[in-house]
Amino acid sequence: MSLYRTELRRLGKRRFTRWATLLGLLVLAAVLAGIFVTNEKIGPEQRARAERKAEQQYQEQARWAEEERAACTQAKTSGQNAPQGRYPEDCAMIQPPDRESIEAKWYLPSTFDFRDRFEETIIPFTGILAMIGFVVGASFVGAEWSTGGMMNLLLWRPKRLTVLLTKLAALLTGAVGLTVVTAALWTVGFWIVGTMRGSTAKMTAGVWQSFGLTGLRGLLLIVVAATLGFAIASLGRHTAMALGGAIGVVAVGQFGVGVLMGMAGAKFIEAWLLPTYAMAWLQKKVILENYDSCNANYYGECKPDTLELTWQHSSILLGVGLVVILGAALINMRRRDIA
Structure with a gap:
């Protein structure tokens, strides 16, 4: 054997x-x-959902920037002492990011590319x-x-x-x-x-x-x-x-x-x-x-x-x-x- x-x-x-x-x-x-x-x-439905999330994120950022700019203007007008470094010298500098900077691909689901x-x-x-x-x-x-x-x-x-x-x-x-x-x-x-x-x-x-x-x-x-x-x-x-x-x-x-x-x-x-x-x-x-x-x-x-x-x-x-x-x-x- x-x-x-x-x-x-x-x-x-x-x-x-x-x-x-x-x-x-x-x-x-x-x-x-x-x-x-x-x-x-990933198909048209997932891409459309990602676009909606990107738009939603941009709107939230724009809304936050508007609120912060208004608070900055109010603080400087009323003479209130805001925490040091919170607001810039010119409140107009507080702007939302460009719409193009928030990309829809960030919100796409994970997909397996072989x-x-x-x-x-x-x-x-x-x-x-x-x-x-x-x-x-x-x-x-x-x-x-x-x-x-x-x-x-x-x-x-x-x-x-x-x-x-x-x-x-x-x-x-x-x-x-x-x-x-x-x-x-x-x-x-x-x-x-x-x-x-x-x-x-x-x-x-x-x-x-x-x-x-x-x-x-x-x-x-x-x-x-x-x-x-x-x-x-x-x-x-x-x-x-x-x-x-x-x-x-x-x-x-x-x-x-x-x-x-x-x-x-x-x-x-x-x-x-x-x-x-x-x-x-x-x-x-x-x-x-x-x-x-x-x-x-x-x-x-x-x-x-x-x-x-x-x-x-x-x-x-x-x-x-x-x-x-x-x-x-x-x-x-x-x-x-x-x-």
């Missing part, structure tokens, strides 16, 4: 895998439903599936160690690295398969949202290619997360090792690093935080700004210092972390006794 098929079947039959996957899919479905409910298609907004939905999609991949990967190998299943398996197939890498291959196959199928459903779901609650216009081959590349980067991030969970749990020979390490990095390490960098006066604190690099990987680049600095340009405008982090920076960090942790897990598997 093929070890790979056996591990793949074992992965699919584990209750933790099924429940974690189901929970993640329910969260994604809730996100999709929430966006569907909070958006609507071309403009679908790419941003890939971020929560990737985050949720990466979390599932991490915990399932950690549980998949951690449970084998804690229950003694790994020892029994090695009696049948004594090649340690082959066994561990086959388990990892089965895990990544499941992660990729789940991601591809879910991504297809995610895309179809938001296409329906755009059709019924927004717009799907101006979709070109270039736009689809951009979406595909972003999705591919998301898939790679999910694979990395699953591998890291698997490798950390294998190092500690327990699921809690990976989950505890993740909690330590996110809750303690990231928070502590942020506080430490802030106390040290670092210019770009976000550059020391892992989520920044995950965002740079998905969005291709992230521009950080330091508002404590001021660079005056030719026109006297003050602009903050900036730091651009690209997907290349993120790929180096993710690649090094993956090689170090997975390599340590393989070395540990090869050298330590099975007990």
Whole structure:
């Protein structure tokens, strides 16, 4: 019997895998439903309603300006002491805004433009599936160690690295398969949202290619997360090792690093935080700004210092972390006794 098929079947039959996957899919479905409910298609009725609201807002502003101008004139005529700075020297300066400055588009309801907004939905999609991949990967190998299943398996197939890498291959196959199928459903779901609650216009081959590349980067991030969970749990020979390490990095390490960098006066604190690099990987680049600095340009405008982090920076960090942790897990598997 093929070890790979056996591990793949074992992965699919584990209750933790099924429940974690189901929970993640329910969260994604809730996100999709929430966006569907909070958006609507814009037509002549919605535009007419927005025009009425804009006109109503202008009339209110005009009425307020007229009342304030009359109060200003009365205060200056009667010699009353109005609060300092409330009225200008010339009451005629109190005027309502131009009608054109109050735009009807401000009052249009939220609508889902598939071309403009679908790419941003890939971020929560990737985050949720990466979390599932991490915990399932950690549980998949951690449970084998804690229950003694790994020892029994090695009696049948004594090649340690082959066994561990086959388990990892089965895990990544499941992660990729789940991601591809879910991504297809995610895309179809938001296409329906755009059709019924927004717009799907101006979709070109270039736009689809951009979406595909972003999705591919998301898939790679999910694979990395699953591998890291698997490798950390294998190092500690327990699921809690990976989950505890993740909690330590996110809750303690990231928070502590942020506080430490802030106390040290670092210019770009976000550059020391892992989520920044995950965002740079998905969005291709992230521009950080330091508002404590001021660079005056030719026109006297003050602009903050900036730091651009690209997907290349993120790929180096993710690649090094993956090689170090997975390599340590393989070395540990090869050298330590099975007990």
